Amino acid sequence: MSVWLPGAPCTPRACVDIARPTAAAPRAVLRLTAVLALILAGILLSGLGSRIPAGAVRHWCRWIVRAAGVRVRITGTAPPAGGLLLVANHISWLDIPLLVAVRPARMLAKSDIRRWPVAGTLAERGGSLFIERDRIRALPGTVARIAGVLRAGTAVAVFPEGSTWCGRAQGRFHRAVFQAALDAGVPVQPVRVRYRCAGGGASTAPAYVGDDPLLTSVWRVVTARGVVAELDVRPLIDPGTHPDRRALAVAAQTAVTEGQAMTAHVTEGRVTVQEVLPRPTIRASLR
Numbered sequence: 001m002s003v004w005l006p007g008a009p010c011t012p013r014a015c016v017d018i019a020r021p022t023a024a025a026p027r028a029v030l031r032l033t034a035v036l037a038l039i040l041a042g043i044l045l046s047g048l049g050s051r052i053p054a055g056a057v058r059h060w061c062r063w064i065v066r067a068a069g070v071r072v073r074i075t076g077t078a079p080p081a082g083g084l085l086l087v088a089n090h091i092s093w094l095d096i097p098l099l100v101a102v103r104p105a106r107m108l109a110k111s112d113i114r115r116w117p118v119a120g121t122l123a124e125r126g127g128s129l130f131i132e133r134d135r136i137r138a139l140p141g142t143v144a145r146i147a148g149v150l151r152a153g154t155a156v157a158v159f160p161e162g163s164t165w166c167g168r169a170q171g172r173f174h175r176a177v178f179q180a181a182l183d184a185g186v187p188v189q190p191v192r193v194r195y196r197c198a199g200g201g202a203s204t205a206p207a208y209v210g211d212d213p214l215l216t217s218v219w220r221v222v223t224a225r226g227v228v229a230e231l232d233v234r235p236l237i238d239p240g241t242h243p244d245r246r247a248l249a250v251a252a253q254t255a256v257t258e259g260q261a262m263t264a265h266v267t268e269g270r271v272t273v274q275e276v277l278p279r280p281t282i283r284a285s286l287r
Contacts, residue, residue, distance in 0.1 A: 006149065008163045008171055011210035015166035019206055022223045027171075031222040034067035039122055057104045066231060067188035068221050070094065070206070072101065076233025079103040083150040085177070087195050087252050088231075090159035091167045092206035093217065095193050098229055102191060105155035108146065108177065110140075116214060129156065133232035143180045150184035160249065166207040167194055170196035170257070175249035182245055190234040190255035198226030234258070 023031070033044040045052060047108060050247070065072055079086065079102065086105050088095060096107060107123065111130045114120045130147065140286035146156055160167045160178070181188050195203045205224040208217040242248040 008161070008169075008209060009072065010164070010166040010169070010207065012059040012216075015168065015209055015210075016204045016207055016220070019137070020203075020224060023225050025223075028219070028223040029071075031067060032218065033067050035064055035222070036045070038064050038067055043122050043125060044120065048153065050286045052089065053246075054104045055203040058101050061101040064097045065094055068094070068218075069224065069227065070221065071228045072098065072232045074102060074233065075108075076191075076231075079155070079189045079234070080187070080236070082153050083157075083184055084151065084155040085146075085181040085186060085188045086191065087177075087188060087256075088157075088162050088172070088191040089170050090161050090164045091193055091222075092208045093214065094195075094206050094221065094229060095159065096157075098193065098231055099157045099191065103155050103157075103189070104231060106149060108142075108156060108158045108198055115237055115247075135271045139176055141185070143176060146177065146180035146185040150180060150186045156177060156180070158251070161166040164209050165209070166204050166209050167202060167206070173249045175245040175270060177253070178245040178248040181239065182248065187239055188235065188237040188248060188252050190252045192232040192234060192256045194230050196228040196230055196258045198228065203227050 012175075015219065038060065048114070055254050062072055076287070084105070086099060086103055099105065100107075107128045109123055109130055110127045113123050113128070114130065116123075127144060129142070132138050138157065146158075150154055158177050160173035160175075162174050163171060165171055178188070195206045197203045197271055203224070204218075205227055206221050208214070208230070237251055242251055
């Protein structure tokens with residue numbers, strides 16, 4: 001493995017709170033069964049490809065997250081149609097269906113995911129674009145492939161940190177993938193992802209970090225109680241507003257970081273967001 005690969009200092013032992021409220025074992029097993037059933041259904045239906053309505057894809061992704069016992073809250077403006085680079089900070093495997101719930105997109109994923117049980121098959125059939133992170137010479141070809149998909153009017157979802165963080169800290173957005181947006185002349189849509197407890201504090205139960213086995217992480221999620229996934233869809237960054245990929249990456253990361261600060265301010269102001277709806281603008285209501 002090359003030394004240039006992105007990494008995070010987060011580990012399950014150091015970052016994940018094990019002293020958390022847990023659901024009863026029968027309920028956790030029921031949640032896990034429901035998640036697996038939905039994923040298998042997705043694999044069976046993936047052969048239909050573009051014939052599946054985008055709205056159905058969004059609802060299916062929300063169902064996966066809800067089946068795991070996690071509530072979903074999304075604020076901001078719905079992303080536009082057409083080619084779009086959807087970027088977000090990365091905490092959990094749950095981030096993937098959550099981003100697709102915001103806007104159906106082809107995911108950029110590390111090639112290792114192909115070997116994941118069940119989920120790997122779904123990722124491949126779902127049109128994921130795989131990157132070999134330990135081969136830096138393959139990077140220009142991957143960027144060119146992403147640009148081609150964007151030019152064709154398809155959204156691509158990317159986690160530019162290149163690694164998962166626990167949510168209490170955040171990594172730097174790596175700039176290579178932003179070159180694809182510049183080459184294709186498409187906008188960038190930043191999204192802030194975070195996980196909360198029912199009481200409003202940060203939850204690290206969904207964090208999938210370090211050498212955490214996937215099945216261990218999945219079990220930790222389905223046994224957790226009161227977890228809420230919050231996504232803040234930040235203002236669109238139009239093409240041509242930044243001269244190069246470095247400036248574009250900084251702008252996208254700044255938008256995500258500002259989204260974190262704004263969400264914290266809203267929480268203190270006792271604002272409750274509505275669950276995501278397929279509308280141009282997702283509302284917030286005061287209480």
